[in-house]
Amino acid sequence: MGKIAVVTDSSCDLPQDVIEKWQIEVVPLRIHYIDQEYRDGIEITADEVADQLKQEIPKTSMPTPEDIYSTFEKLKNSGVTHIIVITVAAAISGTYNTFRLVANEFELEISMVDSAGVSFLLGFLVLEAARLCSITTNMTEILDKIDKTKKQLKGYFIVDTLDYLRAGGRIGKVASSIGSMLNIKPIISLDSEGKLYPHGIARGKKQAIRKMISPILKQLESTRAHIAILHTKAEEEALALKEKMMQYDTLQNLYIRTVSPALMVHAGPGLLGIVIHPLPQDQENA
Numbered sequence: 001m002g003k004i005a006v007v008t009d010s011s012c013d014l015p016q017d018v019i020e021k022w023q024i025e026v027v028p029l030r031i032h033y034i035d036q037e038y039r040d041g042i043e044i045t046a047d048e049v050a051d052q053l054k055q056e057i058p059k060t061s062m063p064t065p066e067d068i069y070s071t072f073e074k075l076k077n078s079g080v081t082h083i084i085v086i087t088v089a090a091a092i093s094g095t096y097n098t099f100r101l102v103a104n105e106f107e108l109e110i111s112m113v114d115s116a117g118v119s120f121l122l123g124f125l126v127l128e129a130a131r132l133c134s135i136t137t138n139m140t141e142i143l144d145k146i147d148k149t150k151k152q153l154k155g156y157f158i159v160d161t162l163d164y165l166r167a168g169g170r171i172g173k174v175a176s177s178i179g180s181m182l183n184i185k186p187i188i189s190l191d192s193e194g195k196l197y198p199h200g201i202a203r204g205k206k207q208a209i210r211k212m213i214s215p216i217l218k219q220l221e222s223t224r225a226h227i228a229i230l231h232t233k234a235e236e237e238a239l240a241l242k243e244k245m246m247q248y249d250t251l252q253n254l255y256i257r258t259v260s261p262a263l264m265v266h267a268g269p270g271l272l273g274i275v276i277h278p279l280p281q282d283q284e285n286a
Contacts, residue, residue, distance in 0.1 A: 002081030004133045004142070009063055009070060009095050010040040010087040012123040013230065013257045022130035027071050028094065028218075029262040038261070039067075046264040050233055053268060057167050058263045062095040068102040076108050082139060086113040086126050086146070089194025103270040111139065115147060116194035119259055120228035120275040121155045128277070152278050156199055156212045157188045157230070160270030165196070187212050208274065213241065216276050220248040226277040228255040233269035241274065252279065 007025040008014075017025055029040040031049065033056055038044035040060075047060070062141040076081060085103065090096035096114050108198040113129075115122040128149045132142045159165065185208035189199040202208035219225065227245050238256050245251055259267065 002137070003079050004082045004084065004137060004139070005080040006085055006126060006130045006133060007075070007085045007099075008122065008126045009087050009099075010042075010119055010260050011093075011262055012093075012126050013119045013228070013259055013263070014123045014126065015255065015257065017062045018127065022127065022134070024126060024130055025071050025094065027067050029063055029260070030061045031261055031265060032059040034063060041260050044261050046161070046232065046258050046261045049264040050269050051263045053164075053265075058265055060265050062093060062098045065098060065102050068099055069106070072106050072108065072110070073103065076106075080108070081279075082109040084111045084113065084129055084133070084142070084146075086115050086122065086129060088118050088122055089116045089190060090114045090117065090156065090217035091116070091194035094232045104118070111143060113143070113150075113151065114194065116192060117150075117153065117155065117190055118194075119155070119230050119263060119273065120257070120277075121153050121190065122257065123228065124153055124275060124277040125150055132175075149277070151192075153275065154215070155189060155275035156265075157271060157275060158185055158205065158208045158212055159188070160205075160268050161268060162186070164266055164268035179190060188193075205272075209237070209241070212272075213244065213274060216274055217244070217248075218276060219276060220245070220250050222250070224250045224252055224279045224281070226253045226255075226279070227251060228257060228275045230257055230259050230271070230273040230275070232259055232264050232267050232271040234272050237272050241272070 010026055028042050031038045067262050085099050087096040100112050106110040115125050129146050173212050185202050185205055187200045188196055188200040191197050202211045229238045229241050
């Protein structure tokens with residue numbers, strides 16, 4: 001096996017320095033306003049999306065076939081012989097299928113992986129794939145370990161309102177009636193197929209946060225892990241979660257990230273989330 005590259009989409013929420021360190025290729029999603037289109041995270045920021053939500057809720061779409069093809073072409077010209085594509089959950093986006101259609105027409109070995117996740121549920125999987133590619137070229141081993149990691153990742157999210165998820169058609173099993181009940185907050189997760197579902201409910205955001213982090217803290221009591229804290233215009237609450245996580249010696253890396261502009265469209269201001277990547281006992285920190 002020759003040179004392997006990892007490609008993903010901009011909903012992975014990985015920091016730019018991490019993307020550059022692991023030489024990950026990120027293809028942007030698209031954000032559409034009535035009179036303008038932007039490349040996610042390149043031509044518009046999450047804060048800019050948030051500031052405009054009261055005037056207009058934009059639409060999002062998958063990366064263009066042209067952007068995907070040009071990324072593949074650039075990698076091929078650089079000597080890459082195999083590409084691993086890992087995308088946002090196919091259950092909530094057409095991104096996986098768009099990549100697949102382009103990959104089927106491209107003259108290079110391309111392995112497709114549906115992360116069944118979003119944000120750092122995708123990001124941690126991409127990061128693990130890049131780490132594996134740096135130590136082995138055995139594709140069977142790499143893809144097998146990616147699949148195992150995918151099953152271990154857990155993520156939980158709270159939103160201030162379900163209105164944005166409803167507007168984007170992403171609400172899935174999270175019944176909108178739950179969120180409209182007086183001060184009831186659903187704790188949202190994604191199932192094995194990448195569909196949103198209510199992991200639990202709580203009365204008020206403080207109780208919701210306690211319930212959201214409870215399984216994470218329990219896991220940190222005995223398991224080394226990476227943690228990502230995600231938010232939209234909720235930095236103070238994100239920093240408070242960081243303080244709780246930092247009390248555990250098992251914590252390896254911790255990321256605090258404002259989610260991508262495309263995710264801001266569907267979550268709205270006030271989202272708070274946490275993702276855990278448990279590490280095998282024999283794995284070195286990366």
